[in-house]
Amino acid sequence: MRLKDKLAIVTGAASGFGRGIAEAFATEGAKVMVADISTEAAAAAAAAIGTAAVPFTADVSKKDDVDAMVAACVKVFGGLDILVNNAGVTHKSQSLMTVTEAEFDRIYAVNVKSIFLTTLAAVPEMEKRGGGSIINTASTAGIRPRPGLTWYNGSKGAALTLTKSMAAELAAKNIRVNAINPVIGETGLIEQFMGMPDTPENRARFVAGIPLGRFSKPSDIANAAVFLADPASQFITGIAIEVDGGRCI
Numbered sequence: 001m002r003l004k005d006k007l008a009i010v011t012g013a014a015s016g017f018g019r020g021i022a023e024a025f026a027t028e029g030a031k032v033m034v035a036d037i038s039t040e041a042a043a044a045a046a047a048a049i050g051t052a053a054v055p056f057t058a059d060v061s062k063k064d065d066v067d068a069m070v071a072a073c074v075k076v077f078g079g080l081d082i083l084v085n086n087a088g089v090t091h092k093s094q095s096l097m098t099v100t101e102a103e104f105d106r107i108y109a110v111n112v113k114s115i116f117l118t119t120l121a122a123v124p125e126m127e128k129r130g131g132g133s134i135i136n137t138a139s140t141a142g143i144r145p146r147p148g149l150t151w152y153n154g155s156k157g158a159a160l161t162l163t164k165s166m167a168a169e170l171a172a173k174n175i176r177v178n179a180i181n182p183v184i185g186e187t188g189l190i191e192q193f194m195g196m197p198d199t200p201e202n203r204a205r206f207v208a209g210i211p212l213g214r215f216s217k218p219s220d221i222a223n224a225a226v227f228l229a230d231p232a233s234q235f236i237t238g239i240a241i242e243v244d245g246g247r248c249i
Helices: 016-027 039-049 063-077 101-128 150-173 190-194 200-207 218-229
Strands: 007-011 031-036 053-057 082-085 132-137 175-182 240-243
Touching: 007 016, 007 063, 007 101, 016 031, 016 039, 016 082, 016 218, 031 039, 031 063, 039 053, 053 063, 063 101, 082 101, 082 218, 101 132, 101 150, 101 175, 132 150, 132 218, 150 175, 175 218, 190 200, 218 240
Parallel strands: 007 031, 007 082, 031 053, 082 132, 132 175, 175 240
Antiparallel strands: none
């Protein structure tokens, strides 16, 4: 098992990419805290994953919630080796002029501020374990932005810059920091990203821009996360893996 005895937190883990990552981590031998803003969804996901998983309710944009999440992981598992900052929100694809201030604030709180908060809480615990791996779920939108998701694109660009800067600064603590850039995927946010109903015809329009001919799946993102969490990637830090079927070529 590639992650045997590793202790992990995955945020936004009740569904979509986060659940795929949590499931893969457990399969590879890790103990996983399934953190999500929905208490019921987190509990259901953890139960489905099995005894290696425990649920936790947290709004990652709130310091008290994040501190409690990390403290609970340490109390239940005995430490923290891997943190996946996966929780994220977006606005519906639309003119940059019509996104509300409240939507903008929420996007940057969840997609950017959360990385600040989790880092402050997690790094001291990783140091106690001799190092760790932080993985940020960013997006192809952060490197190949397109009209309609401008403010979301910016939040993912910030996540990518943070990943590189964190990697450089935390290397001295043996903490690696990497990112994953998924292309549009089969998750609960698909209609917001598309900005239109999720129909076969509309899907075809988006798939046409992906050379490998399909959307990303949670398992695709999970495979990349396992690699970045695996001690076998111990000399890799500060990168962003594009899991995009060639979208960014």
